[in-house]
Amino acid sequence: MDSLFEQSVEHKQNPNSPLAELLRPKSLDEVVGQEHLIGEDGPLRRYLALGRLPSLILWGPPGTGKTTIASVVATSIKADFKRLSAVESGVKELRDVIQIGERLQRNGRKLILFIDEIHRYSKSQQDALLHSVESGSITLIGATTENPSFEVNAALLSRCQVYHLQPLQTEDLRKVLQRAILHYKNRNNTTVHIEDEDTLFRLSSSDARTLLNIIENGLTFLKGDEVVIRTVDLERIVQKKVVQYDKSGESHYDTISAFIKSMRGSDPDASLFWLAKMIVSGEDPKFIARRMLIFASEDIGNANPQALQVALSVFQAVAVLGMPEARITLAQGVTYLASSIKSNASYKAINEAIKCIEQGIDCSVPLHLRNAPTSLMKQEGYGSGYLYPHDFTQHFVTAHYFPMNVDPIAFYNPTQQGQEEEIQKRLHSFWPNRYNNNKEQ
Numbered sequence: 494m495d496s497l498f499e500q501s502v503e504h505k506q507n508p509n510s511p512l513a514e515l516l517r518p519k520s521l522d523e524v525v526g527q528e529h530l531i532g533e534d535g536p537l538r539r540y541l542a543l544g545r546l547p548s549l550i551l552w553g554p555p556g557t558g559k560t561t562i563a564s565v566v567a568t569s570i571k572a573d574f575k576r577l578s579a580v581e582s583g584v585k586e587l588r589d590v591i592q593i594g595e596r597l598q599r600n601g602r603k604l605i606l607f608i609d610e611i612h613r614y615s616k617s618q619q620d621a622l623l624h625s626v627e628s629g630s631i632t633l634i635g636a637t638t639e640n641p642s643f644e645v646n647a648a649l650l651s652r653c654q655v656y657h658l659q660p661l662q663t664e665d666l667r668k669v670l671q672r673a674i675l676h677y678k679n680r681n682n683t684t685v686h687i688e689d690e691d692t693l694f695r696l697s698s699s700d701a702r703t704l705l706n707i708i709e710n711g712l713t714f715l716k717g718d719e720v721v722i723r724t725v726d727l728e729r730i731v732q733k734k735v736v737q738y739d740k741s742g743e744s745h746y747d748t749i750s751a752f753i754k755s756m757r758g759s760d761p762d763a764s765l766f767w768l769a770k771m772i773v774s775g776e777d778p779k780f781i782a783r784r785m786l787i788f789a790s791e792d793i794g795n796a797n798p799q800a801l802q803v804a805l806s807v808f809q810a811v812a813v814l815g816m817p818e819a820r821i822t823l824a825q826g827v828t829y830l831a832s833s834i835k836s837n838a839s840y841k842a843i844n845e846a847i848k849c850i851e852q853g854i855d856c857s858v859p860l861h862l863r864n865a866p867t868s869l870m871k872q873e874g875y876g877s878g879y880l881y882p883h884d885f886t887q888h889f890v891t892a893h894y895f896p897m898n899v900d901p902i903a904f905y906n907p908t909q910q911g912q913e914e915e916i917q918k919r920l921h922s923f924w925p926n927r928y929n930n931n932k933e934q
Contacts, residue, residue, distance in 0.1 A: 511705075511706070511709065512673060512676070512705045512706070512708065512709040513701070513702045513705040513706060513709075515676065516669075516672055516673060516676060516705060517561055517564070518558075518561050518565060519565065519568070520565060520568075520569070521537070521538060521541070521562075521565055521566075521569070524558055524561060524562060524565065525558070525661065525665040525666075525668045525669055525701065526557065526558065526658075526659065526661045526662065526665040527557070527558055527562070527658055527659065529659070530562075530656050530658070531562070536654075536656070537562065537566065537656070540566075541566060541569045541570060544570055545570070546566055546570055546572075546605070546632055547632070547653070547654050548626050548632055548633040548634070548652055548653040548654070549633070549634045549635070549653055549654050549655075549656060550611070550634075550635045550636075550637065550641050550645060550650065550653045550654070550655045550656070551563070551634060551635070551636045551637070551656055551658055552636075552637050552638075552639075552640065552641050552655060552656070552657050552658065553638070553657060553658025553659065553660075554638060554658070554660050554699060554700065554815060554816075555638060555700050555702065555703075556661070556697075556698075556699070556700025556701045556702040556703055556704075557658040557659065557660060557661055557699070557700070557701070558658060558701070559609075559636035559658060560576075560607070560609065560636065562658075563576075563605070563607040563634040563636065564607070566605070566634075567605040567607075570603065571603075572602075572603035572604065572605045572632070573597060573602060573603065573604045573605070574604075574605050574607065575590055575593075575604065575605070575606050575607070576606075576607045576608075576609065577590065577606065577607070577608050577609070578608075578609045578610060579608055579609060579610040579611050579612070579613035579614045579618075580609075580610055580613055583618065584617065584618055584621050587618060587621050587622065588621065590604075590606055590631065591621070591622075591625045591630065591631060594606070594625060594630040594631040595625070595630045597630075598628075598629065598630045603632060604630070604631050604632065605631070605632045605633075605634060606631045606632070606633050606634070607634045607635075607636070608633065608634070608635045608636070609636050610636065610637065610638070611635035611636060611637050611644075611645065612637040612638075612639040612641070612644035612645060616646060619645065619646045619649050620646065620648070620649075622649060623648055623649060623652065626649065626652045626653070627652055633653065635653070638815075640813055641655055660699035661699045661700070661701055662699075663691075663694055665701070666694045666697060666699070666701065666704055667690070667694075669701045669704055669705065670687065670690065670693070670704065670708070673685070673704075673705055673708050677712065682718060683712070683717070683718060683719070683720060684718065684719045684720070685708070685712070685720050685722065686719070686720065686721045686722070687721075687722050688721055688722060688723040688724055689723075689724045689727075692724055692727055693707065693708075693722075693727060694775075695774055695775035696727060696731050696775070698775055698816075699775075707727065707730055707731060708722070710730045711726055711727070711730050714726075714729075745776075748767055748770055748771060748774075749767075749771070749781075749784060751763075751767045752764060752767035752768060752771065752781075752784070753784065753788055753792075755767055755831065756785075756788055756792070756827065756830050756831040757788070757792050757835065759831055759832065759833075759835065760831060761827065761828040761831035761832050764827050764828070764830075764831040765824060765827060765828065768781065768823060768824065768827050772816075772820050772823070778811045778815075778816055778819045778820070778823060779808070779811055779812060781811075781823060782804070782807050782808040782811045782823065782826070783808065785804045785807060785808070785823075785826055785827065785830060786801070786804045786805060786808055788804070788830060789801040789803070789804035789805075789830060790839060790840065791837060791839075791840040792835055792836075792837055792840070793830065793833050793834070793835055793836065794836045794837065794838055794839040794840065794913070795836060795838065795839060795907065795911075795912055795913050795916055796833075796834045796835060796836035796838075796908065796910040796911035796912060796913045797833045797834050797911050797912065798912065800829070800830055800833050803826055803829050803830070804826060804830065806826075807822050807823060807825070807826035810822040811823065834910050834911040835910060836907070836908045836910045836911070836913050838905060838906055838907050838908055838913060839905065841906070842904040842905035842906070843904075845902075845904045846904045849902065849904075854896075854899060855896045855898055855899055856896060857896050857897075858896070859893070859896060859897045860873075860874045860875055860876070860877060860878070861876065861877060861878040861879045861892075862876075862879065862894065863875040863876055864876065880892050889923055891923075901924070901927050902927075903924075903927050903928055905920075906928075907920060
């Protein structure tokens with residue numbers, strides 16, 4: 494066998510290897526998370542059942558299983574496996590692998606080439622892969638933490654299936670932790686206890702490798718048959734002050750409350766403070782962005798309609814970027830929302846309208862507002878008497894749009910803040926009787 498493959502996917506592990514390597518899964522059933530890819534109906538499991546595999550781009554955060562999945566699928570379909578790092582290799586190394594792949598193909602064998610951080614390859618390096626991927630002399634598995642739409646050539650991308658790996662959830666990390674505890678029990682007869690698992694999971698940032706490294710480093714300094722890794726030990730290991738923050742407990746809700754109230758109070762500095770606490774504590778950035786979306790409508794509304802667009806753009810950018818870069822976008826959105834002019838008129842309006850409905854007000858649609866798609870409905874008077882506003886001056890005509898036996902109710906009371914001031918003037922001129930007794934809240 495060519496010396497290139499002396500390190501096959503089935504090589505014997507060195508007992509002195511890092512814990513993350515010792516516990517690397519050997520089959521799909523041992524891989525945690527990524528059920529959408531490797532679950533019972535996942536595409537990767539189906540491909541392996543057929544004994545074949547297309548070229549892949551695995552896109553996801555660090556520590557979510559990209560390397561593991563690549564080695565597992567290579568073992569499953571009994572293929573030769575070679576790993577290159579885009580940081581350390583160039584076109585020459587690629588060509589050497591491609592030549593071996595062509596020889597193996599002629600002998601009826603398969604070569605899986607795993608390229609870590611493929612987004613770091615230049616255009617010419619990525620172009621060197623095109624013919625081999627298309628001809629099947631190599632099956633490429635590229636791993637990237639960056640959006641492949643931006644970082645991988647369109648020509649290469651079109652020849653690969655792109656699968657997005659999701660950050661590991663708490664239950665996934667707990668399974669990894671349990672395997673590590675069992676490993677030390679079986680190997681060293683050492684019983685390991687974690688004083689605060691939630692803090693360990695937060696410090697791991699959804700990264701299984703980071704979690705295992707923390708545990709391994711902790712046990713380097715703690716000896717005995719029964720070891721407790723305390724919160725203070727975690728701080729010492731990662732050289733980071735542990736912020737008390739429980740994602741599902743009181744601190745979580747208290748912090749997001751302080752964050753929202755600081756933005757509502759137009760204090761961008763305090764808002765950034767609570768945002769920073771959530772970021773350092775490992776809060777899901779998409780959760781933060783969702784709350785900002787709600788805030789843009791609830792607390793700013795039509796006083797500055799652009800705020801909703803800004804919040805939506807932040808949410809979309811966070812989904813594309815991921816952390817740590819997403820912190821910059823979150824900060825931009827937070828400072829904009831906190832500094833914006835405010836109005837909760839829309840929020841109050843929908844609450845009042847819902848309250849009316851729940852109290853049993855007549856909800857029947859009057860005939861002139863009903864649709865009349867059939868001649869029978871027209872004969873019944875559906876749509877009869879409806880006045881089309883665009884046929885009138887200012888595209889407005891006085892009409893009754895509530896149920897016939899319900900007097901109009903001023904749910905929406907625009908303030909004199911920002912753009913709502915103009916909205917208020919317009920509505921008061923159209924419906925003077927309705928708004929006669931309403932004053933700015």
